[in-house]
Amino acid sequence: MLVKTLRQGTVCTVMALMLAAPVNAETNAEKDPWEGFNRAMFGFNEQVDRFAMKPLAQGYHYVMPDIAERGVSNFFSNLGDIRSAVNNLLQGKIDAALTSVTRVVFNSTFGLAGFIDIATPIGLEEKREDFGQTLGVWGAGSGPYLVLPLFGPSSVRDGVGLVPDMTLDPVGQVDHVPTRNSLYGLRLIDARVELLKAEQIISGDKYSFVRDAYLQRREYLVNDGEVQVRFDDNDF
Template structure:
């Protein structure tokens, strides 16, 4: 219930910010006009991560056998393929939509509810798409950069994209509240555990590093890799 409430609150905040948001984001000031607020939320998220999420993720990685950890990641990845199938279809990528749907079928059956990824070895590669990418493919600009409480780096467009993505999340359909919240928590810890090694690459101003890396990656994903990489002078 807590996660669901936080998500609803985040969606309301993003919708309110959208009404006052400029669309283009070319210069640093234009793409990050709320840097003061964003840095404050970033600091809050860092404290939550430092004292809660990171220790949990480190403990999780320490006690979980590698095969079990991969199984959990595969399970949630399989659920994510449902969202990818819908968004690929909305973008007109019929073959990718069929691939994502086929992954769900094969992994949910032969892969024991998704704990084993049997789809990738037979040539059904993951075709990750979310509604933020779909909006980008439809021509909607990313809007200003936005750091969301607990969710982390985002943009106005990607924040709006959370609404249908949340609706497509099968975990939200679990009626038993303790089970649903346990799945939310386990997924959050699994994601954080997978980022433990990646965070070692961060250098300099962490806020700027994360912001520029996020915006460049999102542009790359929206354009299916056809993008010129650019760096800010202050990065």
């Protein structure tokens, strides 16, 4: 699935990166040594998406008023700011960590539990970070590309980073199991809705497109937008 790849305004960034880097010196064998397994898992995820997630997202988008749909997205983004605050702190980005904490406080109170984003209009921009990025800032390489069942595109580093990120997820702390599972499902559907238009930019081999977009996007995030463009010698 594409949820982790192209969510929340990353489409333009990914396309810009792909156009700006005409040739990547790293071969597919180096970045994707487990391509056989990954393609099989990608196919499995695609079937789950085709028969379950995409129809659910389309139905949800059709029946939900825009204001309610935006409120749900704001709610989950507010929860994500908790994870971002911790990871910004771990990366030594004190100002960004304070911004994330302030966003949570403002949106959770004046924003009615986060359903209304009042922090962004007053200049408190989202500083999204996760533990995979933190490991990258600490010097850990991404490792081979890895497609996880249901989670979608990842890497060894980002897969490891999922574990501490899950411990920071307030949804996981909900004791009432039906409520917790409902929140997980709603968040997944909300994320999938945001890709209904974004997926139209995909062309050619879908697996390769998603893999390259994911890896370039993650490099961009770990380096805070400072990505080194590598050219093949044959281009000169």
